[in-house]
Amino acid sequence: MSVTEGGAPIRVKQQLPLQRRGTWLQDLGDWWTFLILILLVIIFSITAPGFATGQNFVSTTVSASNTVILAIAETFVIITGGIDLSVGAILGLSGIVGATVMQNMMVHGDMPALILGVLAGLGTGIVAGAVNGFVISFMEITPFIATLGMLGIGTGLTYLVSNGTDIVNIPPELSTFGDAVLFNFLGIPALLALVLLLLAWFFLTKTRFGKYTYAIGSNAEGTRRSGVNVKAHLFKIYTLSGLLSGFAGVLIVARLATGSPLEGTNDELNAIASVVIGGASLFGGRGTLFGSTVGALVISVLVSGLVIMGVQPYWQQVTIGVIIILAVYVDQRRYRNRVLK
Amino acid sequence: MPNGVSSPYVLQAQGISKNYGKIQALAAVDFAIGAGEVVGLVGDNGAGKSTLIKVLSGAIMPDAGELQLKGENVRLKSPADARRRGIETVYQDLSLAPHLTIADNLFLGREMFHSNFSRMFGVLNRKHMMERAQQILDELHVTVRSMKSSIAELSGGQRQAVAVARAVLWGDSMIILDEPTNHLGVEEVEMVLNLIRRVRERGIPVVFISHTLPHVLEVTDRIEVMFLGRKVKSLITKDTTLDEVIAYITGSRVA
Numbered sequence: 001m002s003v004t005e006g007g008a009p010i011r012v013k014q015q016l017p018l019q020r021r022g023t024w025l026q027d028l029g030d031w032w033t034f035l036i037l038i039l040l041v042i043i044f045s046i047t048a049p050g051f052a053t054g055q056n057f058v059s060t061t062v063s064a065s066n067t068v069i070l071a072i073a074e075t076f077v078i079i080t081g082g083i084d085l086s087v088g089a090i091l092g093l094s095g096i097v098g099a100t101v102m103q104n105m106m107v108h109g110d111m112p113a114l115i116l117g118v119l120a121g122l123g124t125g126i127v128a129g130a131v132n133g134f135v136i137s138f139m140e141i142t143p144f145i146a147t148l149g150m151l152g153i154g155t156g157l158t159y160l161v162s163n164g165t166d167i168v169n170i171p172p173e174l175s176t177f178g179d180a181v182l183f184n185f186l187g188i189p190a191l192l193a194l195v196l197l198l199l200a201w202f203f204l205t206k207t208r209f210g211k212y213t214y215a216i217g218s219n220a221e222g223t224r225r226s227g228v229n230v231k232a233h234l235f236k237i238y239t240l241s242g243l244l245s246g247f248a249g250v251l252i253v254a255r256l257a258t259g260s261p262l263e264g265t266n267d268e269l270n271a272i273a274s275v276v277i278g279g280a281s282l283f284g285g286r287g288t289l290f291g292s293t294v295g296a297l298v299i300s301v302l303v304s305g306l307v308i309m310g311v312q313p314y315w316q317q318v319t320i321g322v323i324i325i326l327a328v329y330v331d332q333r334r335y336r337n338r339v340l341k
Numbered sequence: 342m343p344n345g346v347s348s349p350y351v352l353q354a355q356g357i358s359k360n361y362g363k364i365q366a367l368a369a370v371d372f373a374i375g376a377g378e379v380v381g382l383v384g385d386n387g388a389g390k391s392t393l394i395k396v397l398s399g400a401i402m403p404d405a406g407e408l409q410l411k412g413e414n415v416r417l418k419s420p421a422d423a424r425r426r427g428i429e430t431v432y433q434d435l436s437l438a439p440h441l442t443i444a445d446n447l448f449l450g451r452e453m454f455h456s457n458f459s460r461m462f463g464v465l466n467r468k469h470m471m472e473r474a475q476q477i478l479d480e481l482h483v484t485v486r487s488m489k490s491s492i493a494e495l496s497g498g499q500r501q502a503v504a505v506a507r508a509v510l511w512g513d514s515m516i517i518l519d520e521p522t523n524h525l526g527v528e529e530v531e532m533v534l535n536l537i538r539r540v541r542e543r544g545i546p547v548v549f550i551s552h553t554l555p556h557v558l559e560v561t562d563r564i565e566v567m568f569l570g571r572k573v574k575s576l577i578t579k580d581t582t583l584d585e586v587i588a589y590i591t592g593s594r595v596a
């Protein structure tokens with residue numbers, strides 16, 4: 001183009017310089033995980049008798065609700081370019097604290113015990129998440145190390161609080177609630193996960209909070225220069241992650257009528273896998289709750305199918321580990337092609 | 342009317358000094374810029390350009406000197422403080438978020454809401470922001486495929502244009518551009534230079550820093566040359582030549 005005088009319009013050649021779409025994986029975009037989910041369901045329906053039953057639908061979606069809730073937490077964190085390795089540990093600690101409070105308060109009646117226990121569980125999650133947020137935002141320790149520390153702290157405290165044994169003396173009302181199934185297909189935990197998912201989707205896509213979450217993952221320094229309080233936002237993100245983990249912990253106590261110190265072990269693995277399978281980038285700035293949910297369902301269906309087929313449970317963990325590596329590999333390939341600076 | 346009426350300048354800096362240990366980065370520098378003026382700031386590496394810009398954009402406080410904005414004495418305590426007063430800086434390394442849309446970037450940190458109720462929950466009025474963003478890009482004659490494109494999908498020149506547009510949107514006192522034509526193709530350089538001309542038409546002063554002297558000569562009204570922390574020469578662009586500017590920059594000629 002030529003040098004133009006004052007009012008002439010500036011035309012720039014329209015081009016697609018940074019997103020070279022080439023490989024079939026990229027063309028499939030965010031849908032390839034959804035296709036895998038459908039494929040898994042079809043394969044297991046054919047090969048695993050008992051998979052395509054109403055009963056298995058309820059039990060799979062109920063156990064998936066746990067992964068979905070942690071994946072929601074991890075989605076917010078990973079979009080900011082961070083990671084939370086402590087979601088499983090916080091889940092475990094919150095459940096144990098909640099169950100312990102309930103057990104000790106039962107003498108004052110079921111309802112007070114239930115309410116105090118739930119509050120204690122959620123409160124534990126908030127406090128643990130806030131500690132993560134403080135360490136990351138204000139002590140300026142990387143999320144990986146900060147939450148790895150919390151993973152150790154949470155796991156240790158869980159055993160200290162419970163003495164390593166199950167807590168079974170909790171209000172029966174709670175497990176009646178946690179066990180309920182609506183219309184023969186929708187378990188209460190699945191319903192609650194769905195409600196949380198819709199709320200989280202609203203906040204991530206429609207509000208300033210969600211916008212800053214993406215902006216920080218995309219360009220933290222630029223976002224700070226734009227006048228956004230990045231540290232305060234990250235503090236809120238990790239606190240939110242703790243709260244959601246605590247919620248999942250209390251929900252498991254409700255479902256199983258037991259507080260077990262083993263709950264939450266390795267759950268961060270599933271949560272992170274769900275999010276990266278769902279197309280989020282560990283480099284930050286990209287990820288959707290739809291994708292993470294599909295990711296969580298892929299894992300849950302896989303686990304459920306393998307269990308029904310009688311595969312040794314330890315193979316599930318191996319499978320999920322392999323899936324994480326593959327999903328991150330795909331992410332890096334996409335990232336390199338896009339040259340996001 | 343405040344006493345500013347008597348001053349023809351939007352921003353005036355007097356006797357600005359800044360030391361880093363023994364290094365005198367700025368030695369009693371005077372600088373002034375008026376409405377609709379494009380002033381080029383040139384000088385060799387280490388001459389003090391960036392330091393002066395940091396003072397004008399609130400990034401650092403000078404050891405000595407005074408700043409007047411629209412005739413009023415001001416102290417710019419932080420970049421946020423400068424932005425509140427309508428001084429916008431486009432940094433060399435862009436402050437845009439590549440994953441966000443153009444509209445989301447133009448309003449980053451300055452979101453619009455439907456009502457006070459929606460502000461409470463932070464519910465964005467994206468439609469309104471989109472329209473305002475379209476309007477400002479139209480006014481600046483910047484064409485992009487869609488307001489919903491992410492910055493990552495734009496060319497280098499278009500990104501720079503969006504960064505300048507954001508500065509125009511919020512900088513109602515002054516705009517500072519640090520090396521805005523670096524790493525751009527010929528066409529894109531023209532686009533950015535035209536953009537600067539449009540900003541001048543709007544009456545907003547522009548400070549333009551560049552090592553590429555032909556760009557400086559092409560778009561500025563006045564050129565301020567810095568040498569070892571001092572402002573050594575003020576040249577009227579239409580009355581000077583590339584050789585003369587270079588002579589002052591290298592110190593082979595002194596005022």
Ligand SMILES: Nc1ncnc2c1ncn2[C@@H]1O[C@H](COP(=O)(O)OP(=O)(O)O)[C@@H](O)[C@H]1O
Nearest residue numbers: 361364366384385386387388389390391392393
């Ligand atoms: N933060 C700093 N600490 C120490 N010295 C600095 C700092 N910033 C700039 N200087 C020094 O001040 C002088 C002017 O630098 P600068 O304003 O960056 O020049 P320019 O932008 O014209 O290249 C140089 O000698 C530089 O080394």
Ligand SMILES: [Mg+2]
Nearest residue numbers: 387390391392
């Ligand atoms: Mg410099």
